[in-house]
Amino acid sequence: MAEPQANKKRNRRFGNKNTGTWLSYVGDCHQLTEFLSKKRFDSLWGPIKFLDALLRGYGQVVFANNPVSGLLIAVVLTVANLEASIAGFITASSGLLVSMYTGLDQRPTSRACLWWWPRNGLYFVGSEFNRRRVMALADRWGSGPSGLGPWGSESAGLGLAGRVFMKQNSINISAGLTVYNPLLVGLVTVSVLPAMYDIQMDPMIWIFMMAAAVLSVYVTSALASLLAYMGQHPVPCFTMPFNISQIMLFLIITNMKSYNSYNDLNITLTNSTQPFHGPQNVPLSVFQEGEVSKIGETELLELTDYASVVLSMSQVYGYCNPAASTTMYLAVLIYSPIMALFAVLGSTLATLTGLLLSDGQYSQVYEGEWGANGILCATALGGFCFVLTVQSATATIVCTLFGAGLQKVLEEPYNQANLPIMSMPFNLCSILFLFLSSVSKKGFIRPPTLSFPEKHLFEWSQLRHESKENPDVMTEMAQEVEPSSEKKTPLTEQEIA
Numbered sequence: 369m370a371e372p373q374a375n376k377k378r379n380r381r382f383g384n385k386n387t388g389t390w391l392s393y394v395g396d397c398h399q400l401t402e403f404l405s406k407k408r409f410d411s412l413w414g415p416i417k418f419l420d421a422l423l424r425g426y427g428q429v430v431f432a433n434n435p436v437s438g439l440l441i442a443v444v445l446t447v448a449n450l451e452a453s454i455a456g457f458i459t460a461s462s463g464l465l466v467s468m469y470t471g472l473d474q475r476p477t478s479r480a481c482l483w484w485w486p487r488n489g490l491y492f493v494g495s496e497f498n499r500r501r502v503m504a505l506a507d508r509w510g511s512g513p514s515g516l517g518p519w520g521s522e523s524a525g526l527g528l529a530g531r532v533f534m535k536q537n538s539i540n541i542s543a544g545l546t547v548y549n550p551l552l553v554g555l556v557t558v559s560v561l562p563a564m565y566d567i568q569m570d571p572m573i574w575i576f577m578m579a580a581a582v583l584s585v586y587v588t589s590a591l592a593s594l595l596a597y598m599g600q601h602p603v604p605c606f607t608m609p610f611n612i613s614q615i616m617l618f619l620i621i622t623n624m625k626s627y628n629s630y631n632d633l634n635i636t637l638t639n640s641t642q643p644f645h646g647p648q649n650v651p652l653s654v655f656q657e658g659e660v661s662k663i664g665e666t667e668l669l670e671l672t673d674y675a676s677v678v679l680s681m682s683q684v685y686g687y688c689n690p691a692a693s694t695t696m697y698l699a700v701l702i703y704s705p706i707m708a709l710f711a712v713l714g715s716t717l718a719t720l721t722g723l724l725l726s727d728g729q730y731s732q733v734y735e736g737e738w739g740a741n742g743i744l745c746a747t748a749l750g751g752f753c754f755v756l757t758v759q760s761a762t763a764t765i766v767c768t769l770f771g772a773g774l775q776k777v778l779e780e781p782y783n784q785a786n787l788p789i790m791s792m793p794f795n796l797c798s799i800l801f802l803f804l805s806s807v808s809k810k811g812f813i814r815p816p817t818l819s820f821p822e823k824h825l826f827e828w829s830q831l832r833h834e835s836k837e838n839p840d841v842m843t844e845m846a847q848e849v850e851p852s853s854e855k856k857t858p859l860t861e862q863e864i865a
Contacts, residue, residue: 394703421547424544426551428548431703433703440696447692452687460550464544467541548610549585560618561618561621565786576621583616587609603803604753604799605795606791618788675736677712678690680738680743681739683737697712704751707752710746714768715739717742718743718745718775721773737789738775741789742768745764745767745768754805760811815828
């Protein structure tokens with residue numbers, strides 16, 4: 369009888385005893401999530417749920433699934449650049465509405481369910497479902513009616529959408545997972561076009577920007593489904609849809625219209641990767657090329673610590689503003705101190721690597737462009753997508769350094785195409801390193817449900833504690849969580865029948 373008391377003491381933050389305290393509103397803000405999960409989007413609580421999902425989407429850019437963090441980020445984005453903030457709000461809202469209307473979302477949980485379903489008694493191939501196994505899954509969830517009716521190949525998709533996918537769609541839409549890619553499309557478009565291409569926003573560009581935001585929602589769903597079957601564990605697509613949509617948008621705009629100011633730009637200037645900032649940002653005179661060579665080693669390290677590492681966070685959102693960056697770090701800290709620590713570590717490692725690889729051209733490094741990808745690599749793997757262990761922490765550092773090196777490799781071809789690199793190095797490296805969980809089953813542990821690093825550690829430590837007293841617990845988890853080695857094959861006609 370002493371064990372429940374020990375668990376109760378260890379469960380001070382994640383248990384039910386802290387209901388109503390400030391601990392319930394940090395992390396993923398579980399208290400608000402649990403309350404709003406009982407409400408419907410089509411009820412009077414719909415606007416509140418919509419706002420909650422929107423604010424969570426602002427934080428999801430840096431993996432901070434917390435409306436308080438999202439609110440802080442939204443405020444500083446508005447103060448730093450009002451026009452870009454308005455554009456981001458419009459595109460983010462459009463993406464959220466489209467995902468709600470069409471049922472499209474990134475569905476990390478749904479992709480996990482697609483992989484779990486064969487073990488739970490449901491097989492999925494296109495729009496064909498085994499009716500009896502759908503019944504078994506519904507009975508296991510305890511939410512299904514006595515019968516699901518005679519589903520055919522056409523009605524099966526609709527039936528499951530209202531039966532199984534609806535719950536997953538609602539969870540992921542409420543978490544803001546369909547917001548951050550459209551949000552970045554709006555922010556980066558308004559910030560980069562005037563600064564890098566000397567192109568001012570006009571009604572036609574706004575229309576194209578909205579189309580790119582909607583496109584990113586569909587690309588997100590398509591890439592999520594593709595990556596779900598490339599490895600033994602589901603892998604998120606991160607901001608790859610944003611990169612694809614944004615590159616298409618930039619190429620279309622720059623090639624469709626002829627701008628005299630753009631044609632007159634010096635080709636050397638335009639071919640250098642420009643920072644994501646608008647005219648509101650304070651110029652940093654110390655970063656001028658003529659002065660860089662005169663900076664000594666001590667001053668160089670000081671600038672790296674107090675400028676580059678700080679500015680990297682705002683560069684994630686397409687800005688270059690020290691005040692905004694500081695507030696964004698605070699927003700991440702509210703969500704997870706572990707992630708905030710990895711954000712600083714990733715920015716520092718990527719910045720130092722950029723200084724070594726930049727061949728004397730330090731302006732991009734000082735403005736935080738290198739550190740931005742380092743932040744994303746470090747926070748994605750450092751306790752969020754992996755349970756924090758020695759192996760996963762080491763892989764996080766290696767991935768961050770690899771991302772910085774890949775940014776150097778991609779710099780030349782992107783400059784030739786007159787395109788910003790954005791977060792492409794982060795996406796390629798992080799997606800690649802997440803496949804380590806398909807190779808090693810001990811050092812790279814994927815949390816069954818994504819929340820925040822501290823909770824991942826708590827749940828894993830609880831499981832290890834139980835496994836010491838009952839070895840069968842770990843065996844059962846291995847049978848349920850570890851992916852099947854059997855190849856996924858379509859159902860035969862006899863199985864479908």
